[in-house]
Amino acid sequence: MTVSTVVFYLVVVVTIGSAMMVAFSRNIIYSAFSLLGTFAGVAGIYIFLGADFVAAVQLLIYVGGILVLVLFAVMLTHRITDVEITNRAAGRIPALIVVGVLVYLLVQTVRETPWAKAKEIVYADTTAKIGDLFLDTYLLPFELASLVLLAALIGAVVISRKEIKE
Protein backbone atom coordinates (compact mmCIF):
# COMPACT_ATOMS: atom_id res chain seq x y z
CA MET A 1 0.00 0.00 0.00
CA THR A 2 1.60 3.22 -1.09
CA VAL A 3 1.30 6.56 0.65
CA SER A 4 -1.01 7.93 -2.02
CA THR A 5 -3.43 5.03 -1.53
CA VAL A 6 -3.51 5.67 2.21
CA VAL A 7 -4.20 9.37 1.63
CA PHE A 8 -6.86 8.45 -0.90
CA TYR A 9 -8.62 6.20 1.62
CA LEU A 10 -8.42 8.97 4.22
CA VAL A 11 -10.01 11.49 1.85
CA VAL A 12 -12.75 9.03 0.87
CA VAL A 13 -13.53 8.20 4.51
CA VAL A 14 -13.77 11.91 5.40
CA THR A 15 -16.00 12.61 2.40
CA ILE A 16 -18.41 9.71 2.84
CA GLY A 17 -18.40 9.93 6.64
CA SER A 18 -19.33 13.58 6.79
CA ALA A 19 -21.88 13.09 4.02
CA MET A 20 -23.48 10.45 6.23
CA MET A 21 -23.47 12.94 9.10
CA VAL A 22 -25.32 15.37 6.83
CA ALA A 23 -27.87 12.71 5.97
CA PHE A 24 -28.42 11.17 9.41
CA SER A 25 -27.61 13.80 12.06
CA ARG A 26 -30.45 14.91 14.29
CA ASN A 27 -29.08 18.40 14.78
CA ILE A 28 -29.01 20.80 11.87
CA ILE A 29 -25.90 22.59 13.15
CA TYR A 30 -23.97 19.30 13.01
CA SER A 31 -25.32 18.70 9.52
CA ALA A 32 -24.23 22.12 8.35
CA PHE A 33 -20.72 21.78 9.76
CA SER A 34 -20.36 18.23 8.40
CA LEU A 35 -20.95 19.71 4.97
CA LEU A 36 -17.51 21.29 5.40
CA GLY A 37 -15.88 17.85 5.54
CA THR A 38 -17.76 16.70 2.46
CA PHE A 39 -16.80 19.74 0.39
CA ALA A 40 -13.16 19.62 1.47
CA GLY A 41 -13.03 15.88 0.81
CA VAL A 42 -14.46 16.34 -2.68
CA ALA A 43 -11.77 18.96 -3.30
CA GLY A 44 -9.20 16.31 -2.29
CA ILE A 45 -10.74 13.87 -4.76
CA TYR A 46 -10.42 16.52 -7.48
CA ILE A 47 -6.72 16.80 -6.67
CA PHE A 48 -6.37 13.02 -7.06
CA LEU A 49 -8.01 13.43 -10.46
CA GLY A 50 -5.41 16.01 -11.50
CA ALA A 51 -7.94 18.86 -11.59
CA ASP A 52 -6.09 21.53 -9.62
CA PHE A 53 -8.17 24.49 -10.80
CA VAL A 54 -11.50 22.79 -10.08
CA ALA A 55 -10.24 21.87 -6.61
CA ALA A 56 -9.34 25.49 -5.90
CA VAL A 57 -12.72 26.66 -7.22
CA GLN A 58 -14.44 24.04 -5.05
CA LEU A 59 -12.66 25.33 -1.96
CA LEU A 60 -13.33 28.98 -2.77
CA ILE A 61 -16.99 28.73 -3.77
CA TYR A 62 -18.30 25.76 -1.78
CA VAL A 63 -16.34 26.09 1.45
CA GLY A 64 -15.96 29.86 1.34
CA GLY A 65 -19.31 30.77 -0.13
CA ILE A 66 -22.11 28.23 -0.08
CA LEU A 67 -21.22 26.78 3.32
CA VAL A 68 -21.14 30.23 4.93
CA LEU A 69 -24.48 30.99 3.28
CA VAL A 70 -25.99 27.76 4.65
CA LEU A 71 -24.64 28.50 8.13
CA PHE A 72 -26.09 32.01 7.99
CA ALA A 73 -29.46 30.60 6.99
CA VAL A 74 -29.34 28.08 9.84
CA MET A 75 -28.43 30.74 12.39
CA LEU A 76 -31.08 33.16 11.12
CA THR A 77 -33.91 30.66 11.20
CA HIS A 78 -33.25 28.71 14.40
CA ARG A 79 -32.97 29.51 18.02
CA ILE A 80 -29.79 27.55 18.58
CA THR A 81 -30.36 27.33 22.30
CA ASP A 82 -33.38 25.12 21.72
CA VAL A 83 -32.46 21.59 22.64
CA GLU A 84 -35.22 19.93 20.65
CA ILE A 85 -34.47 17.98 17.52
CA THR A 86 -33.86 20.69 14.97
CA ASN A 87 -33.52 18.42 11.98
CA ARG A 88 -36.62 16.31 11.81
CA ALA A 89 -36.66 13.40 9.39
CA ALA A 90 -39.69 11.49 8.23
CA GLY A 91 -40.22 8.27 6.32
CA ARG A 92 -36.74 6.94 6.96
CA ILE A 93 -37.47 3.25 6.41
CA PRO A 94 -39.02 3.56 2.91
CA ALA A 95 -36.33 6.07 1.96
CA LEU A 96 -33.62 3.68 3.18
CA ILE A 97 -35.08 0.88 1.07
CA VAL A 98 -35.30 3.07 -2.04
CA VAL A 99 -31.78 4.45 -1.56
CA GLY A 100 -30.37 0.99 -0.78
CA VAL A 101 -31.74 -0.40 -4.03
CA LEU A 102 -30.46 2.69 -5.85
CA VAL A 103 -26.91 2.42 -4.52
CA TYR A 104 -26.83 -1.34 -5.18
CA LEU A 105 -27.90 -0.84 -8.80
CA LEU A 106 -25.45 2.02 -9.37
CA VAL A 107 -22.45 0.21 -7.86
CA GLN A 108 -23.31 -3.01 -9.67
CA THR A 109 -23.54 -1.13 -12.97
CA VAL A 110 -20.21 0.58 -12.38
CA ARG A 111 -18.51 -2.72 -11.50
CA GLU A 112 -19.89 -4.71 -14.41
CA THR A 113 -19.24 -2.16 -17.12
CA PRO A 114 -15.93 -2.82 -18.88
CA TRP A 115 -14.43 0.65 -18.61
CA ALA A 116 -11.65 1.38 -21.07
CA LYS A 117 -8.31 1.34 -19.36
CA ALA A 118 -6.77 4.76 -19.00
CA LYS A 119 -4.03 5.25 -21.54
CA GLU A 120 -1.40 7.27 -19.82
CA ILE A 121 -2.42 9.62 -17.07
CA VAL A 122 -0.61 12.92 -17.24
CA TYR A 123 -0.68 15.43 -14.44
CA ALA A 124 -0.36 18.83 -16.07
CA ASP A 125 -1.70 22.17 -14.85
CA THR A 126 -5.15 22.68 -16.29
CA THR A 127 -5.80 26.38 -15.67
CA ALA A 128 -4.57 27.59 -19.05
CA LYS A 129 -6.52 24.88 -20.87
CA ILE A 130 -9.72 25.76 -19.00
CA GLY A 131 -9.23 29.45 -19.72
CA ASP A 132 -8.79 28.73 -23.42
CA LEU A 133 -11.95 26.62 -23.46
CA PHE A 134 -13.96 29.32 -21.65
CA LEU A 135 -13.02 32.00 -24.14
CA ASP A 136 -13.21 29.79 -27.21
CA THR A 137 -15.51 26.76 -27.30
CA TYR A 138 -17.68 27.70 -24.33
CA LEU A 139 -17.83 31.46 -24.86
CA LEU A 140 -21.63 31.65 -25.13
CA PRO A 141 -22.33 29.55 -21.97
CA PHE A 142 -19.67 31.58 -20.19
CA GLU A 143 -21.42 34.85 -21.00
CA LEU A 144 -24.80 33.34 -20.13
CA ALA A 145 -23.35 32.30 -16.79
CA SER A 146 -22.61 35.92 -15.94
CA LEU A 147 -26.23 36.81 -16.74
CA VAL A 148 -27.49 33.95 -14.56
CA LEU A 149 -25.31 35.11 -11.67
CA LEU A 150 -26.59 38.68 -12.03
CA ALA A 151 -30.20 37.48 -12.08
CA ALA A 152 -29.56 35.29 -9.02
CA LEU A 153 -27.96 38.21 -7.18
CA ILE A 154 -30.86 40.58 -7.83
CA GLY A 155 -33.41 37.81 -7.23
CA ALA A 156 -31.93 36.90 -3.87
CA VAL A 157 -31.98 40.53 -2.74
CA VAL A 158 -35.57 41.07 -3.91
CA ILE A 159 -36.88 37.85 -2.36
CA SER A 160 -35.22 38.14 1.04
CA ARG A 161 -35.72 41.84 1.80
CA LYS A 162 -38.37 42.89 4.26
CA GLU A 163 -41.38 44.54 2.74
CA ILE A 164 -42.07 47.98 4.14
CA LYS A 165 -45.72 48.87 3.96
CA GLU A 166 -46.64 52.55 4.00
Place this chain on the structure above:
Amino acid sequence: MALSPNELSSYLVIGAILFSLGVFTVLTRRNAISVLMGVELILNSANINYVAFSHFGSGNADGQVYAIFVIMLAAAEAAVGLAIVLAIFQLFHTIEVEAAETLKE
Protein backbone atom coordinates in the same frame (compact mmCIF):
# COMPACT_ATOMS: atom_id res chain seq x y z
CA MET B 1 -13.91 -4.20 -2.72
CA ALA B 2 -10.72 -2.25 -2.91
CA LEU B 3 -10.65 1.35 -3.95
CA SER B 4 -7.70 2.55 -5.95
CA PRO B 5 -6.83 6.14 -6.87
CA ASN B 6 -5.83 4.92 -10.33
CA GLU B 7 -9.12 3.39 -11.38
CA LEU B 8 -12.16 5.07 -12.84
CA SER B 9 -14.62 2.74 -11.14
CA SER B 10 -13.59 3.73 -7.61
CA TYR B 11 -14.42 7.38 -8.32
CA LEU B 12 -17.75 6.36 -9.85
CA VAL B 13 -18.56 4.32 -6.74
CA ILE B 14 -17.76 7.30 -4.51
CA GLY B 15 -20.01 9.45 -6.69
CA ALA B 16 -22.81 6.88 -6.48
CA ILE B 17 -22.59 6.74 -2.67
CA LEU B 18 -22.60 10.54 -2.36
CA PHE B 19 -25.56 10.72 -4.76
CA SER B 20 -27.53 8.19 -2.75
CA LEU B 21 -26.84 10.01 0.52
CA GLY B 22 -28.02 13.23 -1.15
CA VAL B 23 -31.21 11.57 -2.37
CA PHE B 24 -31.79 10.16 1.12
CA THR B 25 -31.37 13.65 2.62
CA VAL B 26 -33.79 15.20 0.14
CA LEU B 27 -36.35 12.43 0.68
CA THR B 28 -36.39 12.34 4.46
CA ARG B 29 -35.75 15.87 5.68
CA ARG B 30 -38.63 18.12 6.59
CA ASN B 31 -36.38 21.15 6.99
CA ALA B 32 -35.91 23.30 3.88
CA ILE B 33 -32.25 24.07 4.58
CA SER B 34 -31.47 20.37 4.97
CA VAL B 35 -33.17 19.64 1.66
CA LEU B 36 -30.88 22.22 0.05
CA MET B 37 -27.88 20.51 1.68
CA GLY B 38 -28.97 17.25 0.04
CA VAL B 39 -29.14 18.99 -3.32
CA GLU B 40 -25.56 20.20 -2.80
CA LEU B 41 -24.45 16.61 -2.12
CA ILE B 42 -26.09 15.46 -5.36
CA LEU B 43 -24.40 18.24 -7.36
CA ASN B 44 -21.02 17.33 -5.84
CA SER B 45 -21.45 13.69 -6.82
CA ALA B 46 -22.28 14.67 -10.39
CA ASN B 47 -19.18 16.87 -10.43
CA ILE B 48 -16.96 13.98 -9.30
CA ASN B 49 -18.23 11.96 -12.26
CA TYR B 50 -17.57 14.82 -14.70
CA VAL B 51 -14.01 15.32 -13.52
CA ALA B 52 -13.31 11.57 -13.34
CA PHE B 53 -14.47 10.97 -16.89
CA SER B 54 -12.45 13.97 -18.03
CA HIS B 55 -9.35 12.59 -16.30
CA PHE B 56 -9.59 8.98 -17.45
CA GLY B 57 -11.28 9.61 -20.78
CA SER B 58 -10.30 11.93 -23.55
CA GLY B 59 -7.69 13.82 -21.59
CA ASN B 60 -8.95 17.28 -22.53
CA ALA B 61 -10.42 19.63 -19.96
CA ASP B 62 -14.05 19.72 -21.16
CA GLY B 63 -15.34 17.79 -18.17
CA GLN B 64 -13.65 20.22 -15.81
CA VAL B 65 -15.30 23.14 -17.60
CA TYR B 66 -18.69 21.49 -17.07
CA ALA B 67 -17.82 20.95 -13.42
CA ILE B 68 -17.08 24.66 -13.03
CA PHE B 69 -20.41 25.51 -14.65
CA VAL B 70 -22.16 23.19 -12.19
CA ILE B 71 -20.37 24.84 -9.25
CA MET B 72 -21.41 28.25 -10.56
CA LEU B 73 -25.05 27.21 -10.88
CA ALA B 74 -24.92 25.64 -7.41
CA ALA B 75 -23.81 28.98 -5.99
CA ALA B 76 -26.69 30.77 -7.72
CA GLU B 77 -29.11 28.07 -6.56
CA ALA B 78 -27.90 28.32 -2.98
CA ALA B 79 -28.27 32.11 -2.94
CA VAL B 80 -31.81 32.11 -4.34
CA GLY B 81 -32.88 29.00 -2.42
CA LEU B 82 -31.73 30.33 0.93
CA ALA B 83 -33.35 33.70 0.19
CA ILE B 84 -36.63 31.85 -0.40
CA VAL B 85 -36.10 29.94 2.86
CA LEU B 86 -35.63 33.22 4.74
CA ALA B 87 -38.78 34.65 3.12
CA ILE B 88 -40.74 31.53 4.13
CA PHE B 89 -39.40 31.88 7.66
CA GLN B 90 -40.55 35.50 7.85
CA LEU B 91 -44.01 34.50 6.65
CA PHE B 92 -44.66 31.23 8.52
CA HIS B 93 -42.09 31.46 11.37
CA THR B 94 -40.92 27.93 10.55
CA ILE B 95 -38.95 26.35 7.75
CA GLU B 96 -40.61 22.95 7.76
CA VAL B 97 -41.47 22.36 4.13
CA GLU B 98 -44.93 21.09 5.08
CA ALA B 99 -45.85 24.47 6.55
CA ALA B 100 -45.62 26.29 3.22
CA GLU B 101 -48.66 24.76 1.60
CA THR B 102 -51.15 27.60 1.62
CA LEU B 103 -51.41 27.32 -2.17
CA LYS B 104 -53.25 24.03 -1.64
CA GLU B 105 -56.05 25.59 0.34
